[in-house]
Amino acid sequence: MKLKLVLLLSLFIIQLAVPGYMIFEQNQILSEGSVYKFKTRPIDPYDPFRGRYVTLTYAVNQERTPVLEGAEIDSEQWVYVLLGTDKEGYATLEGLTDQKPEGEQDYLYLETYWGSQAEGYRVKLPFNRYYASEKSAPAIETAVWRRQRENVEDVYAVIRVLNGKAAIEELMVNELPIREYLESQQEEAN
């Protein structure tokens, strides 16, 4: 009986440690990670557990990312992608490698999708979900898509990157966080 209770207590600790570690890891990336701006477009789907979210499809992922010299890469393989920025300040994917980068340059650890060694691969950018309430999620999609149709504006996700892992800091429209942007839209409408 005593052993059972000790084991039960240990299980409780492990059960708490999993969400605890998730929180710790995210906070570490958000506080220490480098900032990148990924141009994006949100679409509004639904997850049975986590509720409403907007799927973020990234402009940078429309093209294939080249394979760096010396690397051998397949479809659906976990690889390192080196990050850079273009002249407008948006993030770019510079190349894929199967060796962990050692220098100062930031990188992401992710899975390739499809493509070829010669022409490069499309990759699965993992930070593709921005959770919002059942009211906000469709509003985000409508607002951003309407805005993009009428006048092409900046819609991007601020991503923090640390040791190959990434976390979404904020979804921005025209330098405004999405929630503030939606509020300003509502005020304009009133």
Add this chain to the structure above:
Amino acid sequence: MDTKQLTKKQKHWLEDESGAWVEQGIIEPQQQARILGQYSTSHAENFYSSWSSLLLISLGAILIGGGVILLIAHNWEYFGKGTRTVLSILPLILAQALAWYSARYKPQVAGLREAAGILLFFAVAASIALISQTYHIYGDLESFLFTWLVLTIPVLYLLGSAGVLILICGVTLWLCGLEREPYWLLYLLLLPYLYGLYQQQRHILFQTALWFVVIGSSFSIIYSVRWNSPLDDWMVYIFLSLSVFYYCLGRWVFGFKEYGFWSNPLSSIGALSVGTISLALTTESLYRYSRLNPEVAYTFNDYLILLLLVISILGIVLFVWKNLAQMTITEWGVLASMVLAIWGLFGSQINIPEIPFIIFANLYVLTASIILMWQGINQHRLMLLNGGLLWFSFLVLFRFFDSDIPFALKGVVFILIGSAFLAVNIWYNKKMKQQPAQEEVA
């Protein structure tokens, strides 16, 4: 000495019968008392008396837990990240507190144990999901379900909640449908729990749990082999072999005299699968596409499935070797379907044409179903008789739908089969009624 478990109804019957034996002088009252002392209804009683309240308590636990999460989520956006994080962990801590209270202070109260187990099962998922939502953590459904299972399977052992077993079976089945990975191995982690129930002679719970585990693991194994696996077309034969193995295992575990459909899940599921698969094999086109796909690479799961095939064949051989003396024509009837499995697996690889296979499959179902009906009549087992008749009827119906027979004739066949069912059952019931009368006269 351990007492054997009976339901309240069974115990009443035994009390009445043994009372009558005492009155007739067949046994002494002391002997009656000793016989009755061999049986107890405690586990079975506990199971039944608390079953309805357990169900209600469990449902209540799920609804309350879900409701609290929904209420929080409603105002979610207005809370800061810190508040949201605390609120995400809260359901888990509350469920853990209830589980601790149940295990530490009320280990005998089944209702509380079930409610705490189920609540904890869902609270783990809720906490991970809410944290993911707060931090926009990516992560696919597969890793989410896997983490959930790993964190909750120990609950089954430490709290002993049967409801959690059913939920684990369900979530594992879901997980197996997602990827070509051997997640069905998770069912192995449930075996010690089942063995514990078997040893404690908690028959009803053991049988119920086994039904869920056998059905869940079977579907999970099938799901794990997807269209892009080299084994895709072999799966029907592999599963046929596995079904025969289940059948043999059921005979082994529960004995050759255990006839009840519900009380021997292994044999019942095995026999049902053999019936269904062998019927499917009587049709065209399945055998034609039985080749291994050489263009697709084998994954770890595919190798494991092949290992499972080898284990099932070896298990069947071992069963026959050890139980040869006890085997009746019914067991041989089920075992004969292994010819179909082996022929299907290797026949098309060495270019044996389709027609002989289909003829053999049809002959097998025809012969085996007639044997089953005959055994049903001989052993006075109506279920076996009807099972054989159903199997036979499906074979006839399948053949009629294959061919270009006019609708009117198909209609007549339906009527004939329906009448056969009615006639056989009426005849059988009459025969059963006449038998005691004849015995009394004799």
